[in-house]
Amino acid sequence: MHRTSIIVPALLALIAGCQNAQYQDPQGTTLIVSLNKVDIQDFASAADAMVNSMVEAGVLAKAAHQPALLGISKVENRTDTQFDTDELVKKIRVALLKGGRAQVTQQLTLGNAKEDPLGDQANQMKRFQDGTDRQPIELPDFTLSGKILFDRTKAGSTRQVAYIFQMSLVDTATNRVVWEDEKTIVKQGNQNQVGF
C-alpha cells in the first residue's frame, strides 16, 4: 500500500508534469497553437501553399530570364500583432531559389532600400571598373507583393481568429497581375495549446 501511495502520485505527476525547456522540431506537431498571433507553422503553411500555387501556375517558368528575376514589393502586415513579414516572404524566396525557379534582384528595390548595401556598393564599383555602369541595369521579370489580414470573432467562450494571406505577382513587361492566391488559416478554441 505504501509503495502504491508513492508510485501512483509519481506517475500522475509525470503525466501532468512540470516541463523543463526543450527544443522542438520547427516543422513538427508539438509547437504551440496560439489564438492571439500568427504562429511559425502558420507562416510555413501559408508559404507552402503560395509556392505550390505559384509553381503550378507556371508563370515563373515562362520568364525571359531563367531562373526568373524577382523584385520584392510591399508585403503589408494588417493584423493586430506585430511581426516581420519576412517570416513569410523569406520562406517563399528560399523555396523559389532552392528550387531553381527565381532569384531576387537588388538592382531595383522598394524605396531603394538595399538588403545587402555592401553587395550593392561592390556591384556599382565593379560596373564602374568594367565600364558597364552606363549600360541598363537588369530589371526584375516579376514583382511580388501581398497583404496579411485578420478576422477575429467569438461565440460564448470560444474564440476564433482567421489570418488571410494574399499574394500577387506582377509581370513587369505588361504591368499585369499574372498570378494571385489567397490562403486562409483559421484557429478556434478557448486558449492557446501546446501541439496539434
Add this chain to the structure above:
Amino acid sequence: MTSRVLASHALAALLLSVGCNTTNTYTSNGNGGYTSVVTNGWLAYKATVDNVREGKLDDGTMKVQIDVRSDQLNPQRFNYLFEWYDAQGMKIDSATATWQNRFIKPQETITLSAVAPTRTCSRWVLKLSDEKQPFTPNN
C-alpha cells in the same frame, strides 16, 4: 490487490497519454503506385490513402494528388507531411515543409496535393500522424 489495480490503471493512463501515436507512411514506387507502412490502426481508420494521381507540370516538376478517406462516423482531424526524394534516393529539403492539420468529415474523401520543391524530385513520401487530442468541436 487494490494497489495493483491502481498501479495498472495509472500505468495504462501513462501509456495512453504518451504512446500509440505512431506514423503511417505511404511511399511512391516510382510507377504511379505506392507502398504503405501502417503502424497506427486507429489513424488508418480515420485517414487512409484511397487513390494516388501523379503528374508533371510543363517545366517537368512532379505533382501529386492523394485521396484520403475516413471510415469514421464522427468528424476527425489528422496531421500530414510530404517529403520528397530525387532519383538517387536523396531527400530534398523544402523551405516550406511543415506538418499540416486537416479536418475530415465522417465517411468523407479529401484530396491532399503537393508540388515537388525541385525539378529533380522523382519520389514522394506522405506521412500521416494522429492529432494530439481526440477531436472535439473546440480544439
